[in-house]
Amino acid sequence: AVPDLEAFKAILTDVSEDENKCFILGYQPDTEPGEVYTLANTRYLAELLKIGYLDVKPGFYEIDGKRYITRTKLNFSPSSWTLLDYDTPPGIPQELLYTSPNEWLEAMNELIPYFSKVGKVLLPSTSSRLTRNGKDNVKIGWHAYVQVNDAADLPRFGNHLLLHSLTTPYGFMRPIYKKGTTEVITERKWSIFDPCVFSPERLV
Numbered sequence: 001a002v003p004d005l006e007a008f009k010a011i012l013t014d015v016s017e018d019e020n021k022c023f024i025l026g027y028q029p030d031t032e033p034g035e036v037y038t039l040a041n042t043r044y045l046a047e048l049l050k051i052g053y054l055d056v057k058p059g060f061y062e063i064d065g066k067r068y069i070t071r072t073k074l075n076f077s078p079s080s081w082t083l084l085d086y087d088t089p090p091g092i093p094q095e096l097l098y099t100s101p102n103e104w105l106e107a108m109n110e111l112i113p114y115f116s117k118v119g120k121v122l123l124p125s126t127s128s129r130l131t132r133n134g135k136d137n138v139k140i141g142w143h144a145y146v147q148v149n150d151a152a153d154l155p156r157f158g159n160h161l162l163l164h165s166l167t168t169p170y171g172f173m174r175p176i177y178k179k180g181t182t183e184v185i186t187e188r189k190w191s192i193f194d195p196c197v198f199s200p201e202r203l204v
Helices: 004-016 040-051 101-111 151-165
Strands: 038-040 059-065 066-070 082-087 121-124 142-147 172-175 184-191
Touching: 004 142, 004 184, 040 059, 040 066, 040 172, 082 151, 101 142, 101 151, 121 172, 151 172
Parallel strands: 038 066
Antiparallel strands: 059 066, 082 142, 121 142, 172 184
């Protein structure tokens, strides 16, 4: 259980100090007391069960005394914590390239009334904290974690917020490129937050 900002900060600190740890924004119902289970890739679980990939259904599978489940959307419920994620995907308008977290938070307050008054845990995004050959990554990004009253409403809220942002200066159509090329094959609705983060199976 992660009831408040201090508890959430403690979880983040614990995860940040171990390179082999990460966490999922959602949770598997009925495991809150601390029941141990194993997350398995769907294809791997299909091999263990000796069934087809498409035959792996949501829910737990017990194999040789161990419980397995896949990290898929239908297996996880939203927790009371959600993530707003700022990154700089290809095609982002120049005016939306923020250089400080305060610039981004001010823009988010334009999108979400009273957002500035909400308690939050703010830190650099996962990719911006990567290092390569001992050098810091120059990529800019931030994560703002906030707690919500109605977790079940998060999918609707995420969709609504994305559509709303497109009526403001903060939404745009993100180009999607053909793999390995600069050829644009389609566009996707995007904003100053990653709309994918409202999915409860999201790893951080």
